[in-house]
Amino acid sequence: MERVLGIDLGTTNTCVAIVEEGVPTVIPNRGGYKTTPSMVAITEAGKRLVGHIAKRQAITNAENTVYAAKRLIGRKWTSPQVKNAVSTASYKIVEGPHGDVRLVLRDKTYSVAEISAMILQEAKIFAEDYLNEPVTKAVITVPAYFNDNQRQATKDAGAIAGLDVIRIINEPTAAALAYGFGKNVDKVIAVFDLGGGTFDISVLEISSSGVFKVIATAGDTFLGGEDFDGRVIDWLVEGFKEQHQVDLRQDRMALQRLKDAAEKAKCELSGVAETEINLPFIISSGRNDALHLQRTLTRAKLNELCEDLVERCIEICRQTLEDARLEKDEIEEVILVGGMTRMPAVQDSVTKFFGREPCKGVHPDEVVGLGAAVQGAALVDESREMILLDVTPHALGIMTFGSKFEELIPKNTTVPTSRSKIFTTSRDNQTAVKILVMQGDSEKATDNELLGEFILTGLRRAPKGQVEIEVNFEINSDGIVSVSAKDLETGQAQSIQVTASSGLTKDEVKAMMDNAKDFLVEARTNDEFEGVKQEAEKFVTEIEKMFPQVEAVVASSDFGREAIGKARSILEKTRDAIAKRESAVVKEQMEALARTHRMFKGVVSRPH
Numbered sequence: 001m002e003r004v005l006g007i008d009l010g011t012t013n014t015c016v017a018i019v020e021e022g023v024p025t026v027i028p029n030r031g032g033y034k035t036t037p038s039m040v041a042i043t044e045a046g047k048r049l050v051g052h053i054a055k056r057q058a059i060t061n062a063e064n065t066v067y068a069a070k071r072l073i074g075r076k077w078t079s080p081q082v083k084n085a086v087s088t089a090s091y092k093i094v095e096g097p098h099g100d101v102r103l104v105l106r107d108k109t110y111s112v113a114e115i116s117a118m119i120l121q122e123a124k125i126f127a128e129d130y131l132n133e134p135v136t137k138a139v140i141t142v143p144a145y146f147n148d149n150q151r152q153a154t155k156d157a158g159a160i161a162g163l164d165v166i167r168i169i170n171e172p173t174a175a176a177l178a179y180g181f182g183k184n185v186d187k188v189i190a191v192f193d194l195g196g197g198t199f200d201i202s203v204l205e206i207s208s209s210g211v212f213k214v215i216a217t218a219g220d221t222f223l224g225g226e227d228f229d230g231r232v233i234d235w236l237v238e239g240f241k242e243q244h245q246v247d248l249r250q251d252r253m254a255l256q257r258l259k260d261a262a263e264k265a266k267c268e269l270s271g272v273a274e275t276e277i278n279l280p281f282i283i284s285s286g287r288n289d290a291l292h293l294q295r296t297l298t299r300a301k302l303n304e305l306c307e308d309l310v311e312r313c314i315e316i317c318r319q320t321l322e323d324a325r326l327e328k329d330e331i332e333e334v335i336l337v338g339g340m341t342r343m344p345a346v347q348d349s350v351t352k353f354f355g356r357e358p359c360k361g362v363h364p365d366e367v368v369g370l371g372a373a374v375q376g377a378a379l380v381d382e383s384r385e386m387i388l389l390d391v392t393p394h395a396l397g398i399m400t401f402g403s404k405f406e407e408l409i410p411k412n413t414t415v416p417t418s419r420s421k422i423f424t425t426s427r428d429n430q431t432a433v434k435i436l437v438m439q440g441d442s443e444k445a446t447d448n449e450l451l452g453e454f455i456l457t458g459l460r461r462a463p464k465g466q467v468e469i470e471v472n473f474e475i476n477s478d479g480i481v482s483v484s485a486k487d488l489e490t491g492q493a494q495s496i497q498v499t500a501s502s503g504l505t506k507d508e509v510k511a512m513m514d515n516a517k518d519f520l521v522e523a524r525t526n527d528e529f530e531g532v533k534q535e536a537e538k539f540v541t542e543i544e545k546m547f548p549q550v551e552a553v554v555a556s557s558d559f560g561r562e563a564i565g566k567a568r569s570i571l572e573k574t575r576d577a578i579a580k581r582e583s584a585v586v587k588e589q590m591e592a593l594a595r596t597h598r599m600f601k602g603v604v605s606r607p608h
């Protein structure tokens with residue numbers, strides 16, 4: 001039987017799983033970790049880095065390191081979310097040729113799908129290493145609230161990575177599959193998924209006969225851990241400005257360090273009541289001295305900074321229950337998914353809202369990937385009795401005269417589905433109609449997402465309203481939309497599968513697939529240790545060179561002596577690990593090396 005990877009391509013972390021001997025299992029990456037940071041970087045030498053290795057060098061190579069690409073996938077250049085990302089990301093985002101979004105790394109331009117493909121390709125490679133056999137089929141998860149453009153672009157990413165994406169499924173639904181797998185229960189459950197980039201809530205009915213039926217789903221594709229980090233960053237930046245009159249946002253490296261520290265503090269505050277944020281030599285004041293950032297953040301303050309974000313999640317839950325026509329007490333189990341649900345304030349709000357303690361039995365980081373693997377196995381093995389009935393998260397329709405949105409398929413309709421409606425011409429002697437396919441929940445068409453358009457020509461000349469055109473919408477099990485229109489008199493028809501909207505044409509996807517193929521060979525033959533070693537050695541040599549000078553300058557202060565001591569021990573650990581060829585340990589030191597290097601540079605370059 002062919003094996004199918006389940007891939008949770010997260011905003012922050014990617015998790016890969018497979019069903020082994022009937023048991024869903026997470027596949028560890030080459031470093032032995034069960035999740036891989038969804039980060040991609042291009043080094044000065046043009047080398048591609050993915051995952052932990054990309055994350056470790058993010059501070060020193062901020063401009064060429066992409067994180068949270070999922071927030072941009074399938075979005076239009078003009079969307080507010082992209083505008084927001086352009087002003088806050090440490091990497092360069094530009095407009096693509098189809099009004100889409102492209103990323104610039106070391107003077108080369110990439111589509112967002114290509115960046116996601118690099119992560120998927122890495123996943124494919126380590127999974128194949130682990131399984132000791134080639135795997136091409138995959139089920140990839142997307143936030144339930146993703147629209148058609150975002151789903152298409154995710155499928156493109158899979159294709160570029162050389163994967164045959166046999167199904168796209170919604171993340172909360174995947175979580176429910178993993179939760180219900182082998183349990184034989186009949187229950188109505190809510191899956192609350194707050195990850196790095198997106199929030200999703202789904203209400204499902206699971207039955208012991210193996211039917212998983214989604215009743216309602218909703219979410220926000222721009223609400224997640226990144227926004228919580230953003231609040232802490234803002235707080236740090238504002239505080240620093242007040243104290244030193246220096247805007248840290250002007251410095252990409254400082255910003256990347258802030259981001260790192262903010263996320264770390266946020267995570268720590270899930271376990272302790274207060275934490276220290278310490279960023280020595282964060283920036284130079286321009287008056288010949290380096291400035292340090294040092295602040296204490298309490299859990300209470302964090303909660304205050306993020307209160308409205310948590311409230312937004314709860315508001316969406318309220319709406320979803322309404323859509324599902326269910327009362328809170330009809331929800332028999334609440335499942336928490338996503339790293340952000342470790343935050344006590346999030347847990348408390350969920351408990352309070354649903355009036356029950358959430359289920360403790362699922363792993364928030366792994367459950368989505370595991371569910372994707374369960375679905376993958378069921379798709380290739382018909383003996384597995386499992387039926388998944390998902391819904392479309394947004395209404396679908398067309399734009400009619402006067403910019404009105406005419407709905408054909410309401411939100412929360414079970415997919416696959418198809419619906420038809422008859423329209424007429426809006427002007428006298430109109431011989432062509434343009435069908436604008438839209439997705440969204442507003443009555444005003446222009447507020448909704450344009451998925452694609454096509455023209456039906458050759459209509460009979462007649463007074464307005466007399467020519468009838470039937471429009472048919474179809475949504476397949478991936479949640480992907482096809483639309484056709486037919487002149488009822490002549491039978492002439494036009495149709496599209498909404499594709500060009502992912503920002504890539506078919507030819508472009510093919511060209512990228514070909515490029516990716518070339519890369520595959522390269523990625524497999526790279527000796528990982530040699531690469532890491534070279535990078536680490538470069539740092540060690542340069543730090544050693546600066547040592548005497550730095551010591552002379554800072555040894556007079558306690559803080560300085562401590563820093564020197566730390567630097568010494570970092571060098572020692574690195575040299576030791578290089579000698580023992582311990583690639584993982586060398587990599588672990590990389591961030592500390594980069595930090596020390598930067599700090600030393602700051603001291604040395606100061607005039608004394």
Ligand SMILES: Nc1ncnc2c1ncn2[C@@H]1O[C@H](COP(=O)(O)OP(=O)(O)OP(=O)(O)O)[C@@H](O)[C@H]1O
Binds near residue numbers: 011341365
């Ligand atoms: N202990 C913790 N306390 C608070 N937040 C945490 C903790 N651990 C992880 N996080 C946050 O969880 C987020 C990552 O969660 P997760 O890995 O579930 O996201 P993802 O699946 O990559 O994203 P998405 O599902 O939105 O695409 C990050 O913002 C991270 O900072």
Ligand SMILES: [Mg+2]
Binds near residue numbers: 196
């Ligand atoms: Mg997730």
